[in-house]
Amino acid sequence: MTFLIATTVDEAVAAMSTGSRPIAGGSDLVVGARHGKFALPTDLVAIDRITALRPITTNADGTVRVGALANHAELEVNATIVGGYTALADGAALVGSPATRHVGTLGGNVMNASPAMDTGAPLVVLGASVELRSADATRIVTVGDLWTGPGRTSAAANELCVAVHLPARPAHSGSAYLRLEYRRAMEIAVVGAAASVALNTDGTLAAVEIALTAVAPMILAVTGTSSFAGRTIDDALLAEIAEMAADQATPISDVRASDRYRRHTVGVMARRAVAAAADRAHGVTISVPVNRAQGIGAAR
Amino acid sequence: MSTTVNLRVNGTTYPVTIDEGRNLVSVIRTEVGLTGTKEGCDDCECGACMVLIDGRPVNSCSYLAVQAQDREITTVEGVMNGSELHPLQRNLLEEGGVQCGFCTPGMIMSATALLAANPTPSEEEVRIGLSGNLCRCTGYAKILAAVERTATESAQEMAQA
Numbered sequence: 001m002t003f004l005i006a007t008t009v010d011e012a013v014a015a016m017s018t019g020s021r022p023i024a025g026g027s028d029l030v031v032g033a034r035h036g037k038f039a040l041p042t043d044l045v046a047i048d049r050i051t052a053l054r055p056i057t058t059n060a061d062g063t064v065r066v067g068a069l070a071n072h073a074e075l076e077v078n079a080t081i082v083g084g085y086t087a088l089a090d091g092a093a094l095v096g097s098p099a100t101r102h103v104g105t106l107g108g109n110v111m112n113a114s115p116a117m118d119t120g121a122p123l124v125v126l127g128a129s130v131e132l133r134s135a136d137a138t139r140i141v142t143v144g145d146l147w148t149g150p151g152r153t154s155a156a157a158n159e160l161c162v163a164v165h166l167p168a169r170p171a172h173s174g175s176a177y178l179r180l181e182y183r184r185a186m187e188i189a190v191v192g193a194a195a196s197v198a199l200n201t202d203g204t205l206a207a208v209e210i211a212l213t214a215v216a217p218m219i220l221a222v223t224g225t226s227s228f229a230g231r232t233i234d235d236a237l238l239a240e241i242a243e244m245a246a247d248q249a250t251p252i253s254d255v256r257a258s259d260r261y262r263r264h265t266v267g268v269m270a271r272r273a274v275a276a277a278a279d280r281a282h283g284v285t286i287s288v289p290v291n292r293a294q295g296i297g298a299a300r
Numbered sequence: 301m302s303t304t305v306n307l308r309v310n311g312t313t314y315p316v317t318i319d320e321g322r323n324l325v326s327v328i329r330t331e332v333g334l335t336g337t338k339e340g341c342d343d344c345e346c347g348a349c350m351v352l353i354d355g356r357p358v359n360s361c362s363y364l365a366v367q368a369q370d371r372e373i374t375t376v377e378g379v380m381n382g383s384e385l386h387p388l389q390r391n392l393l394e395e396g397g398v399q400c401g402f403c404t405p406g407m408i409m410s411a412t413a414l415l416a417a418n419p420t421p422s423e424e425e426v427r428i429g430l431s432g433n434l435c436r437c438t439g440y441a442k443i444l445a446a447v448e449r450t451a452t453e454s455a456q457e458m459a460q461a
Contacts, residue, residue, distance in 0.1 A: 001301045003320040003366045023367070030323065030362045031344050040321050046367055073356075097432020098410065099350060099357040185431030186345055292424075 002043045006050055009133060009162055015045035016158045017135040024048045024069060025103035027096075028112045053107070053162055056080055062168030068107025068161045073098065075106060075119075082288055085166055086280060087122035087175035087194045087273075093289040094118045094177075097185050107161040113147045113218070120147075120219035121194035122177045124211035127167045132159040140165065147218045170207070173198040174280025176290045178273045179213060180265050182256075189213045190257045193245060193269035197233075197277040205231050208274060210241065215249035215266045222248055222270070233278045238271040245270035272296065305369040307332060310378030316365070324360035324368050325349040328375060336376040336405045340434075347433030350406035351375050357413040357432070376405035379412060387453060388412065391446040399437035407433050411447045420455055423448065 006012035021041035033040040053069040075092035082089045123143045146153050179192030192213030198206040210222040251262035276290045287293045304317045316331040325339050340348030342361045349361040352374040379386040392398050414429030426447050
């Protein structure tokens with residue numbers, strides 16, 4: 001086994017071009033290896049000391065670049081993320097425990113491609129793309145094109161995720177992520193839903209995007225929401241949204257929940273995510289994460 | 301294959317020769333020789349193995365020892381002031397927050413990180429701060445009381461100083 005500490009992206013991608021696998025915090029890699037899910041890669045390149053991969057920066061055009069090493073603990077309090085991309089902060093705040101949130105990075109989370117990842121649905125509704133760098137090329141793919149199956153991505157083995165790009169937010173917009181959970185920490189979403197809402201100046205709906213967690217082999221983007229444009233956000237609309245989300249979900253039954261339970265509850269989560277995102281778009285402050293602010297999930 | 305790296309634990313540098321795949325908790329316990337840090341679930345769930353790396357809480361069961369080289373590692377042995385118990389340790393004993401004691405080192409490390417970042421946490425914030433640590437004995441209430449008492453005492457000392 002070999003272990004190399006990289007301090008620049010060039011060093012990391014050079015090592016990856018000869019077969020090394022990247023490790024940041026190792027929270028997926030080491031736990032998986034210790035439980036026999038897969039062997040620890042023979043050659044590792046540590047990327048956690050590449051300081052260039054850490055910052056969260058707002059560009060002149062209003063887009064935001066989140067370095068791949070931004071960890072969940074930063075995302076849940078970062079002013080840019082909490083202010084404009086609140087669903088992502090909601091998701092990051094629900095991940096694991098304080099230790100998990102310090103060790104786990106957004107880049108690692110994205111490349112691990114779990115259909116239950118709490119940052120996944122937020123990234124979909126926020127229109128995120130991932131910057132992949134190899135020794136000889138850089139390309140940007142949407143998260144929808146990146147994830148190809150549970151634990152699988154379209155990235156080649158020599159490509160390193162160096163950043164997540166977020167488009168500028170529309171005027172009068174808000175976003176939120178909620179999950180159903182049985183306990184409040186070290187939990188994996190039973191189901192979850194993220195919503196991004198943009199309002200017209202008269203308060204009607206300009207656009208809504210919804211994505212669902214843990215009800216399909218990948219994070220599921222709900223289709224057909226453009227038909228809601230121009231509608232007033234009321235109970236009737238929220239009921240239609242819940243039904244649409246439940247209809248499009250293709251959940252499985254497993255040790256955590258039955259498919260029927262998941263299908264029903266993901267509709268409830270979608271409705272509540274849209275309502276919370278709309279409240280935020282109206283300027284109502286709902287603290288991060290929505291789960292705690294609204295007492296959703298496991299009771300004390 | 302193995303490699304020799306320097307691990308800096310509680311202010312002392314330990315050169316250790318280890319396999320690259322070894323997890324930090326095993327190296328701290330068997331190579332460095334500090335056995336206060338416990339191995340519980342080996343799955344990032346229970347928090348018994350919690351240490352601080354550069355002041356931040358880390359589950360040392362699920363962290364490669366080679367990743368920690370040249371960083372500041374703090375274990376429960378590092379929180380005492382000479383032979384004097386850390387206030388968290390004293391309050392855990394006085395409040396009855398220690399029964400079998402297996403979770404205690406991890407609880408102390410998580411609470412240390414919490415109080416360093418947030419010296420006056422609400423009860424909710426203490427619960428979140430300790431949410432990666434399981435205790436099967438106490439029912440948690442006395443542990444929460446000990447952490448809150450430590451924060452209160454520290455605030456009083458600051459006010460008097």
